[in-house]
Amino acid sequence: MRPGEISVEGVSRRFVVRARETHTLKELLVARGRTGAQEVWALRDVSLEVGRGEAVGLVGRNGSGKSTLLRLIAGIIRPTSGRVGTGGRVGSLLELGAGFHPDFTGRENVELNGALQGLSRARIRERFDEIVAFAELEHAIDRPVRTYSSGMTMRLGFAIAAFLEADVLLLDEVFAVGDESFQRKCFGVISAFKERGGTILFVSHDASAVERLCDRAVLLRDGRLAFDGPVHEAITRYRRAMAEDTDAPAPNGGGPAGTGEARIGDVRLIAADGEPRERFLAGEPFGLVVVLTGSTAAPTLHLEVRDASGLLVAEDLVETGKLGWNGDGEGLALRLDVASPPLQFGRFDLTLALLGDDGRLLDRLPRPVPLLVYPDGESRGLVRLEGTWRPGSNDGDA
The missing domain is CATH 2.70.50.60 (abc- transporter (atp binding component) like domain)
Known part of the structure; x- marks a missing residue:
């Protein structure tokens, strides 16, 4: 496969869930089979092709299989059946603090994550200042990560995933703890990543974020692929499915x-x-x-x-x-x-x-x-302030 391409062919993933975990022989004998093992199919026969440079959103209700699919593509878990293929290096930010050692400093975690992605020490050092500047952690980069706030951890995780030369970027609710300023910076970095030919898979319950970021969206429902196509159509189907599931009244009373x-x-x-x-x-x-x-x-x-x-x-x-x-x-x-x-x-x-x-x-x-x-630059706010500055007198007259 070429770098940046993703192929998911007929993938299913099954988990065995137990109502009560047993860790010792005594607990197992006392429970006497009442552990209630149950098979749960998180994904069933999902097929998906993503080309280099595409930005694809994954939408659906909780439990529809979005995060499971990202973890399969990242190689964290294996499919029960089917095949998953990814070309090139994969950068992922799948949950807050994932991949960080809490007792390591921010600097040490950057070096560790870079090494896990196969980058040399010299190459990691070349990108280090850029990562720290984006995460705005110059003052805290040599402190243990366990002392970071959730926002600081998310900023560092995103910076590592985005700047360490990945071909595929996997993002799961990456803006959940980010403020407006962080979101704007992320969108700018992701846009530059796309322009370089990078591929993005993005999971979010924020429909507006999916629409701003993605060119295409995949709707998952009960572990199955329900729709693959234009973002607006996927969001419309998602909202319609939610309305049907909750027996909500149709717009304008139907x-x-x-x-x-x-x-x-x-x-x-x-x-x-x-x-x-x-x-x-x-x-x-x-x-x-x-x-x-x-x-x-x-x-x-x-x-x-x-x-x-x-x-x-x-x-x-x-x-x-x-x-x-x-x-x-x-x-x-x-x-x-x-x-x-x-x-x-x-x-x-x-x-x-x-x-x-x-x-x-x-x-x-x-x-x-x-x-x-x-946004077309670094300006902030809801609207653009259009006007012309000119000299004025000290008493406030024009």
């Missing part, structure tokens, strides 16, 4: 939204060249195309942009009558062009609704349109 006198048809985000796209760099122009139908009086189109937490970021009310609506039933296509968007970083949801002249709801888009924005 019925049509609004009176239906006018409808929102095709809605899509596009790049400057007109091609459909959901992901944009900060400041990159984009457009929104909306097709409306109906034969009622000119409705008002209501647009909202919200961040991942539901905070309203922007809102717009569009009078369709001023843009060509004539109510003849043939429909109206509208396009919003945003030449210099202020959004800096994050996942945003665009919601659309049509309102009548008396404020009644005519139609509402059943699902938000996802908009993913990547």
Whole structure:
């Protein structure tokens, strides 16, 4: 196999779980077979091919087999049946503190992990300063790892996995304890890793993180591969499965939204060249195309942009009558062009609704349109601050 390639062919993995562990002969005799050994199949007949340079997310509920699959690919455990192949060197961060000796210093753990990956002492020393600087542990690198906080441990583990020349990077909930600043640095390093042709497998329950990082997603359900394809479709299926499992009500109560006198048809985000796209760099122009139908009086189109937490970021009310609506039933296509968007970083949801002249709801888009924005530099925050500095007087006058 070429470096960076991953092949999983018909893999199944079985575990034997006992209700009560027995460690001595006496405990075994007292238990008299009441240990309750049970077979649990974490994975069943999973096949997956990942090419060099791909970033693939693994999504699914707890117990669906995501972490087990990563451990099989990392070579930590063996499959019960099937075959797993990985080309090149594998860097992994599968759980907090995994691979660290708590009594070794951070420096010693970097050297140990590098040696386990087959790197020479000289090569480890070449990358050492870069690893420490990224982890922001200059002040603590010679302290035992057991004295580190969870965040410090995660930063060091990620830095080692990302900077020690791996061909494949396996990440399991790597951002679970990271703050916003750490996440931004991680995304930058991972983007550079991808550009160099590195392969990434990423497990997370944070759908927005999977959408920002991955080009493709695999949905696992009850240990089986349920879907392999576009990230947005995988996330949609994942959320739908969760709703079915919890008997949650369908959006809008399962019925049509609004009176239906006018409808929102095709809605899509596009790049400057007109091609459909959901992901944009900060400041990159984009457009929104909306097709409306109906034969009622000119409705008002209501647009909202919200961040991942539901905070309203922007809102717009569009009078369709001023843009060509004539109510003849043939429909109206509208396009919003945003030449210099202020959004800096994050996942945003665009919601659309049509309102009548008396404020009644005519139609509402059943699902938000996802908009993913990547940072283009070191600036921070939700939006870009556009402005021009100039000299001013001491009394505050312009």
